[in-house]
Amino acid sequence: xxxxQLNKILTKAQDICNHSGGRxxxxxxxxxxxxxxxxxxxxxxxxxxxxxxxxxxxxxxxSVYRILDFLETEQLVHKLxxxxxxxxxxxxxxxxxxxxxxxxxCGKCQSVKEIAIAKRIADELEQEVANAGxxxxxxxxxxxxxxxxxx
Amino acid sequence: xxxxQLNKILTKAQDICNHSGGRxxxxxxxxxxxxxxxxxxxxxxxxxxxxxxxxxxxxxxxSVYRILDFLETEQLVHKLxxxxxxxxxxxxxxxxxxxxxxxxxCGKCQSVKEIAIAKRIADELEQEVANAGxxxxxxxxxxxxxxxxxx
DNA sequence: AATCTTGCTGATATATCATATCATTGCTGT
DNA sequence: ACAGCAATGATATGATATATCAGCAAGATT
Numbered sequence: 001x002x003x004x005q006l007n008k009i010l011t012k013a014q015d016i017c018n019h020s021g022g023r024x025x026x027x028x029x030x031x032x033x034x035x036x037x038x039x040x041x042x043x044x045x046x047x048x049x050x051x052x053x054x055x056x057x058x059x060x061x062x063s064v065y066r067i068l069d070f071l072e073t074e075q076l077v078h079k080l081x082x083x084x085x086x087x088x089x090x091x092x093x094x095x096x097x098x099x100x101x102x103x104x105x106c107g108k109c110q111s112v113k114e115i116a117i118a119k120r121i122a123d124e125l126e127q128e129v130a131n132a133g134x135x136x137x138x139x140x141x142x143x144x145x146x147x148x149x150x151x
Numbered sequence: 152x153x154x155x156q157l158n159k160i161l162t163k164a165q166d167i168c169n170h171s172g173g174r175x176x177x178x179x180x181x182x183x184x185x186x187x188x189x190x191x192x193x194x195x196x197x198x199x200x201x202x203x204x205x206x207x208x209x210x211x212x213x214s215v216y217r218i219l220d221f222l223e224t225e226q227l228v229h230k231l232x233x234x235x236x237x238x239x240x241x242x243x244x245x246x247x248x249x250x251x252x253x254x255x256x257c258g259k260c261q262s263v264k265e266i267a268i269a270k271r272i273a274d275e276l277e278q279e280v281a282n283a284g285x286x287x288x289x290x291x292x293x294x295x296x297x298x299x300x301x302x
Numbered sequence: 303a304a305t306c307t308t309g310c311t312g313a314t315a316t317a318t319c320a321t322a323t324c325a326t327t328g329c330t331g332t
Numbered sequence: 333a334c335a336g337c338a339a340t341g342a343t344a345t346g347a348t349a350t351a352t353c354a355g356c357a358a359g360a361t362t
Contacts, residue, residue, distance in 0.1 A: 023309080023310080023358085025310070025311090027310090027311080028310095043347080043348075044348070044349080045347070045348075059311085059312090060311090060312065060313070060314090061348090061349085062311090062312080062313080062314090062349090062350085062351095063310090063311060063312075065348095065349065065350080066310080066311080067310095067311095070310095081232070081233040081234075082232040082233060082293075083232075084319095084347085084348060084349090104280055104283060104285045106285070107288060113283055113284075113285065115279070115280075115283050117276065117279050118275075118279060120275075121272065121275050121276060121279065124269075124272050124275075125268065125272060125294075128266070128268050128269060128272065129255055129266075129294060129296060132255060132264055132266050133264075133298070133299040134255045134257070134264065134294075134296040134297065134298055134299065135296055135297045135302050136294060136295075136296050137258060137295050137296055137297055138294075138295040139294065140295075141292060142233075142293075143276075143280060143285075143287060143289075143290065144287070144288050144289040144291075145280060145285040145286055145287050145288055146285065146286045146288055147284070147285055148284040148285070151286050174329085174338075174339080176339070176340090178339085178340080179339095194318080194319070195319070195320080196318070196319075210340085210341090211340090211341070211342070211343090212319090212320085213320090213321085213322095213340090213341080213342080213343090214339090214340060214341070216319095216320065216321080217339080217340080218339095218340095221339095235318085235319060235320090235348095
């Protein structure tokens, strides 16, 4: 990722936080930056290690979990519940409103692509769920895939 | 669940294991039965506790994990990776070949309904994934819902 | 500016989920 | 009966996540 692009995203993230009243502190920003620069999802403990190594700091994992909670609330990062890892949102700098995220997770290299599926499919899925008597509350999908490079 | 129905399922499970060369031992059968009788997915440690209470036994969690691995391989149980819990397959006694399971997980009461979505939707989903350059390897979906009773 | 309030972080403990490894038991086929 | 292999026991440890209370820092109120 180019530095210019990174800065643009971080600035937008700052805007989002300002707007919601949250504070994008130095540490929170540091965690977000680190996640934006990672090609793969990271566990909370991996994030902790990376952060501490990159800053000669010693933040506890506990703090990282709290910061991840915050960033999730601001929709700046997503948790992949199938792998217990976390990724930066791919669409922070996009102006359009956020779609419900869908993740393609490569089973070989662990890379993740965040896509938006056609609304029609999401609707059909919701209809199927409704047919079963249930109401869909969150259609975030985590799909186990093989990426282009690995296949 | 009626006892007659439970026995039918357990007999079918026995058949499946015989066919694959696996052994449905007393303990494995006990764990499967316990899971079939549960209305909600259970964690490995919850299964361990239930089993030990129901039999004055003291199986270690380690053994339960191994047994769950076995039962998963035989497709008698499924793991819900979004919640780290395990459920008995709803279709053990069905004669038709197994579809890829899709789970509707109630966010309030934790109950789970295992459904098969229309093949057309699955195909469309796969096509979208292909458009993104990825290849779908496992389309098991875990959908966060609210069930009829809870809504 | 001093104080207050709130939210952020530190620190520690503990709960929960999962795997590694080696020893022992017990079926199964010969 | 015996050898071989699958299943289980036993113990240790790693990985993920939450609870709780104390201290600190930034903006709000006076």
